[in-house]
Amino acid sequence: MKNLALSLIAAAGSILPDRAWRLIWKTMLRNDRLIDSQGWQFFGEFADRLNVNSVGVLGEYGAMSSSPHDAVILKEYAQQRRWAATTNALIREFFDQTTGTYFDIGANIGMTTVPIASTTNVVCHAFEPEPTNFKNLSRNVRLNCSGENVTLHQMALFDRKSTLSFELSDSNLGDHRIRLNGSSVPSLLNETTRPVIEVPCVRLDDLDIPVAGRFFAKIDTQGAEPFIIAGGGATLAKADVILTEWSPYLMRRMSGDPFVVIQFLRENFSQGAINQGDATSAPMQPISDLCNALAQTLSSFAGMEYADVVVRK
Structure with missing residues (x-):
């Protein structure tokens, strides 16, 4: 049916004058409901036909570039002129006119690196x-930052030095993920059909990156958090604050052990909060209570349910 409809439209289009087509396009572009529901998808398809592989959007963090198919992060930046506003506010408040060190693990196109740097x-x-994300991250840093205080690392962090399969989302460029064999968890987003590339990975502790002053680490790696901590615990234990995504589904899909994260937090931090929807809203609680609550989410969180966890020394 879809192919038939497209054939009929193509046939009609071949006999319509250009003025009629312009009127149709203008009418569609003025339809807010159509633009909200379908606009970004069609924008990506048009970009492919026009050989456009990167687009820029102006917002509070400057001119930020990404793929035309970035229908989540760049789309929100276009609509709201910001992304991860509460996370960026938390990081700015932490540094508060002081110097220090910020690790953005899972930096994507730089929506938290650029505002801080x-x-x-x-x-x-x-x-x-x-x-693709790294290319746009590099461009965004180059356009918006001096670059003198930013080091970019094109690699995944893991529990060993290796090369790993990396599955790509076609519309949410923040949902690319390391793929490991052996997971028995049913796919909720048809992940098994995603294209796969190979990426290098290393242990964070092996990089021996110097940390000076106050230290904030953000970890948003779609389920790889247990492996990152296993390979970077000595470095991350130096952090004054860690903000990490907590997704039981994504960790299970990667056959990761959530208790690696729980035990690391219990041993190295004194308090924390679990936030769903707002990274700064929940009150801090003793780390033992937080870790017990995280353990409970392993059975209470349904499907793709996730939270942001912030912990402090």
Whole structure:
């Protein structure tokens, strides 16, 4: 039916004058409901036909570039002129006019690296393995930051030095993930059909990156958090604050052990909070209570349910 409809439209289009087509396009572009529901998808398809592989959007963090198919992060930046606003506010509040070190693990196109690096003297290390995201991350840092306080690392962090399969989402460029064999968890997003590339991975502790001043680490790696901590625990234990994604589904899909994260937090931090929807809203609680609550989510969180966890020394 879809192919028949497309054939009929193509046939009609061949006899319509250009003025009629322009009127149709203008009418569609003025339809807010159509633009909201389908606009970004069609934008990506048009970009492919026009050989456009990167687009820029102006917002609070400057001109940020990404793929035209970035229908989540760049789309929200276009609509709201910001992304991860509560996370960026938390990081800015933490440094509060002081210098220090910021690790952005799972940096994507730089929506937290750029706001910090461009407005402070904080030394930033951004880790992003996916080539298209890394190319746009590099461009965004170059356009919006001096670059003197930013080091970019095109690699995944893991519990060993290796090369790993990396599955790519076609519309959410923040949902690319390391793929490991052996998971028996049913797929909720048809992940098994995603294209796969190979990316290098290393242990964070093996990089021996110097950490000076106050230290904030953000970890958003779609389920790889247990492996990152296993390979970077000595470095991350130096952090004053860690903000990490907590997704039982994603960790299970990667056959990761959530208790690696829980035990690391219990041993190295004194308090924390679990936030769903707002990274700064929940009150801090003793680390033992937080870790017990995290253990309970392993059975209580349904499907793709996830939270942001922030812990402090």
